[in-house]
Amino acid sequence: MIKAVKGTRDILPPASGQWAFVETRVRDIFGRYRYAEIRTPVFEESELFRRGVGEETDIVSKEMYTFSDRDGSSITLRPENTASVMRAYIEHRLDQLPGIQKLYYMGPMFRRERPQKGRYRQFHQIGAEVIGSERPEVDGEVITMVFDLLQATGVKDFQILLNSVGCSECRPAFLAKLRDALNSVKSHLCQDCQRRSDANPLRVLDCKVPADQHLINLLPSILDSHCQRCREHFDVVKGMLSDLAIPFIIYPRLVRGLDYYMRTTFEFTQSALGSQNSILGGGRYDGLAAQLGSRVPAPGIGFSIGQDRLMMALEEEFGNRPSVLDVFIAPLGASATRLCSTLAHTLRGGGASVEVGFDAKLKRALELAHKLNARYTLIVGDDEVRSGQYLLKEMSTGSQELVSRQHLLSKLSIATEHGI
RNA sequence: GUGCCCAUAGCUCAGCCGGUAGAGCGCUGGAUUGUGGUUCCAGAUGUCACGGGUUCGAUCCCCGUUGGGCACCCCA
Structure with missing residues (x-):
């Protein structure tokens, strides 16, 4: 019998109806924020992701579905969609359109990882990008919009983790401070952290080994290294969320895996999901356009929701609602x-x-x-x-x-x- | 990619110490004519994931493969 390949699955009724329901809510709510849909190809030139996502990331270094096309060009099934959206923005000169671009998408992404609960090789993301503004108010609005969506679909018990990872001005100084601090304590940390201390110091902050926690808590915080512009930016974002009574947790240890993030980063987590507890993640990426060769600056911020995980979080909510x-x-x-x-x-x-x-x-x-x-x-x-x-x-x-x-x-x- | 656990009917699972399989639910049919849900009766369905090995004989023991779960790595 031929079966679906490892890490892929069929979405059958009635689940497919629940997926469609969520997608309808997405269109409704994103529409109220004046976002319009963009549909980019499912595959792109491999170079796009190497440059956009970052050569050093796990996604690019070991998780991409890449193959040679018949003319010899290297093609990759998209592992995420932000790079594609930015490529389309640049290619079609969307910067020439009035105002800022607010785009959303939903569809399958592909990463060759070992599957487990909440992690598939073909998985589905619902995401949005705002390109053309570096105003912190945009960051606040983006977070507000996802918050609205989760509320509207009925997700319970989620937490919003918020951080600012600084910019090209203040992050190098922070990294230097972090490396220094790590050098003096790393012999007391777990094996993984000792390795991370050299390879990717930021990752140490993400360590979950209980014994390491008290030492990690003593490490320098990015919040103390922010330059003035980053601090002001972050203050506005926090203020906006507070004004809207949206609860969030400042989580200076939140590091995101993709190279392009700067300043605001955020993640929504939900305890019912198990080990893969992140239901969505996002952040600002003002430098991405330049990395992709844009001649005009195109600061942006975006997020993507793991739709498979969102559906998991809603399982109880849907229960056994009968079809009509x-x-x-x-x-x-x-x-x-x-x-x-x-x-x-x-x-x-x-x-x-x-x-x-x-x-x-x-x-x-x-x-x-x-x-x-x-x-x-x-x-x-x-x-x-x-x-x-x-x-x-x-x-x-x-x-x-x-x-x-x-x-x-x-x-x-x-x-x-x-x-x- | 690494480690641990798992794989028996459509689903959830039982199957002792090796002798080629069972339950519940579901499905199909019946309980005289045009009335469902509850009830009663009957029935079908398995390459016991796949491929090797040990054995007189393997669902059971051993090895490999594939797939799944959990954790790690990492992330949605």
Whole structure:
């Protein structure tokens, strides 16, 4: 039997309906913030990610799906979408458009990692980018928007971690201070941290080994190394969130894995997700455009939500909500079946969701209607065909009455909004 | 990529100390004519993940492969 390849999966009903529900909410809420959708290709020239994401990152150094095209060019399945969006921004001169660009996307990304809960080789991200402004107010608005989205979809018990990783002016000084401090304590840290101290000192801050924590807490904080511009920027972001009563935790140890981040970085975590507890991450990347060869400055900030993880966090929320079926039509016999096709079409035209049964046995039809969670079953047999009065049965109560074709729709009192 | 654990019906799982498999749920059919949910009866379904090895004989023991889970690395 051929199966889905390692780390990929099928999203089947009813889960697919839940995914679509979330996507509808995304479009609604992002739309209110005047974001517009951008759809970039699923694969790009490999060079884009090498330059955009960073040669030294794990993503680029060991997780990319890269292959040679027939003309010899190197192609990579996108491991994330920010670089692509920025590429499109530069390529199509979106900087020439009035105002700042606010773009959102959703779709599959690909990384060749070992799969585990909340981590897939094909996974799905919902993200947004604002390009063309370095104002801190934009950062605040972006965070506010994701907060709104999580609230609207019903995610519970999440935390917002906020940090500022400085800029090209103040970060080198911080790194020097950190290296110094690490040199004196690293022999007391865990194996991994000893290695990180040299390879990637920032990562030490991310260590979760309990025994290391008290020493790590004594290490220099990036917050103390901020230059004046970074400090002012961060203050505005924090102030905005406070004004909006959005709870956040200043987490100076938050380091993000992609090279392009500077100043504001953030992450939303949710405890129910297990080890992969990060549901979304984002930050500012004012230098990315230049790295990609843009001649005009294009400061930006963005985030991406792990949709697979978001869905996991919402599992309880969705529970076993039944799918919506307003009417199951049960035709008994050939003439009734023929009539029911037009009847179904009329009801669907009026907004009802309708399924027509094909089993001539009423018992079978009712069984199926029940299993499909139909609100009503419409019984159409020879008697009904003759009289033009159809037997409408309400499944929850079992009560039934004869209704004429004209009155069917109003009798059904179709709910205007079909949730899921 | 590394370590540990796991793989039996569509799903959740049982299967002693090696003798080629079972339950619950679900599914299909029936309990006389056009009435579902509860009930009763009957039935189907398994290359016991795959490939080797040991053995008279392997779902069970051993090795490998594939897939999954957990943790690490890292990240969404």
